[in-house]
Amino acid sequence: MHEMAIAQSLLEIIEGEMASWPSSRLKEVKLRIGVLSGVVPEALEFAFQVASQGTVAEGALLRIERVPFRVRCESCKRTFEEDLPFMVCPRCGGEVEILSGRELEIESMEIEDGSQGRKEDP
Amino acid sequence: MEVKVVKRILEANEVIAQENARLFAEHGVYVLNLMGSPGTGKTSLLERTLGALRGRWRIGVIEGDIATSRDAERIAQHGVPTVQINTGGACHLDGNMVRGALGEMDFDGIDLLIVENVGNLVCPAEFRIGEDDKAMILSVTEGEDKPLKYPLMFQVSSALLLNKIDLLPYVDFDVERFRENALKVNPRLTIMEISCKTGEGIERWIRWLEERAQRKRG
Numbered sequence: 001m002h003e004m005a006i007a008q009s010l011l012e013i014i015e016g017e018m019a020s021w022p023s024s025r026l027k028e029v030k031l032r033i034g035v036l037s038g039v040v041p042e043a044l045e046f047a048f049q050v051a052s053q054g055t056v057a058e059g060a061l062l063r064i065e066r067v068p069f070r071v072r073c074e075s076c077k078r079t080f081e082e083d084l085p086f087m088v089c090p091r092c093g094g095e096v097e098i099l100s101g102r103e104l105e106i107e108s109m110e111i112e113d114g115s116q117g118r119k120e121d122p
Numbered sequence: 123m124e125v126k127v128v129k130r131i132l133e134a135n136e137v138i139a140q141e142n143a144r145l146f147a148e149h150g151v152y153v154l155n156l157m158g159s160p161g162t163g164k165t166s167l168l169e170r171t172l173g174a175l176r177g178r179w180r181i182g183v184i185e186g187d188i189a190t191s192r193d194a195e196r197i198a199q200h201g202v203p204t205v206q207i208n209t210g211g212a213c214h215l216d217g218n219m220v221r222g223a224l225g226e227m228d229f230d231g232i233d234l235l236i237v238e239n240v241g242n243l244v245c246p247a248e249f250r251i252g253e254d255d256k257a258m259i260l261s262v263t264e265g266e267d268k269p270l271k272y273p274l275m276f277q278v279s280s281a282l283l284l285n286k287i288d289l290l291p292y293v294d295f296d297v298e299r300f301r302e303n304a305l306k307v308n309p310r311l312t313i314m315e316i317s318c319k320t321g322e323g324i325e326r327w328i329r330w331l332e333e334r335a336q337r338k339r340g
Contacts, residue, residue, distance in 0.1 A: 002214055002245035010131050017127055031131075038244050038274045085273035086306040095309050104132060104248070109125045 007047035023114035069101030138217035142252025155253035160241030166318035214245035266300035
């Protein structure tokens with residue numbers, strides 16, 4: 001259950017970013033989480049809900065994109081999407097490099113920009 | 123409107139881990155992050171290691187536990203500087219917790235720092251603390267399928283210690299299949315079979331550890 005620690009790190013990043021948008025409301029946060037990262041999305045959503053109470057992120061939704069485990073063989077150069085986290089090429093047995101699957105990233109935030117909204121009003 | 127951010131969520135921890143690593147390098151201290159499930163034998167391995175390296179290396183220990191200082195007391199009996207970190211519920215050590223403990227450690231008095239992480243097969247793998255190597259320990263009672271179920275820890279480790287091999291006659295644990303699984307997940311793992319109870323295989327582990335530490339000191 002390290003999802004709480006991850007939720008708190010996420011919250012620190014969000015609070016830093018939201019400081020540039022003081023009159024805006026955070027609606028949604030997009031995350032990219034690799035299947036190998038060891039994070040359970042539901043647990044992270046729950047931890048974020050709890051950790052964000054009373055902060056600028058309270059009520060914001062997490063939209064989590066699960067990134068598949070993809071590798072490229074260093075010998076035969078083929079790429080594979082794998083269900084099991086093997087670091088060995090299923091074709092030639094060569095060693096593979098990870099292309100994706102370890103991500104634990106924030107990608108973007110969806111905000112309602114209060115000040116901009118007012119400016120556009122006639 | 124959408125605001126692009128694109129940041130690694132654990133970036134803050136990475137930065138602190140790098141600062142820790144710089145501090146270790148300045149003092150020429152090799153740091154090992156020892157991970158594994160509760161009850162797998164982390165503290166027993168540590169005791170064996172301290173016994174074997176006594177007089178040859180000056181060792182410091184950081185003990186990570188959710189609560190209590192039982193392990194630190196056990197280790198301090200071996201006459202090495204020991205700092206206890208209580209995570210207060212967190213299931214892993216992170217860079218910041220280790221940094222907090224460093225103030226209590228005299229770096230000029232040690233060459234090798236072993237950090238015993240909180241007993242857990244998932245979470246510690248995700249948080250770097252500034253270590254040179256991660257080593258994990260798993261016992262034969264835990265089952266040979268663990269590399270497939272908990273791949274990340276096997277992937278980030280340099281050494282894998284299979285402990286309690288003295289129990290092999292009594293459990294259904296296929297060592298060959300376990301090795302295969304572990305090496306599929308991380309072909310670069312150095313796998314060592316040990317028994318902290320009988321001392322079998324400990325010599326090889328000590329050789330591995332000394333080689334790694336020696337390499338850092340140059």
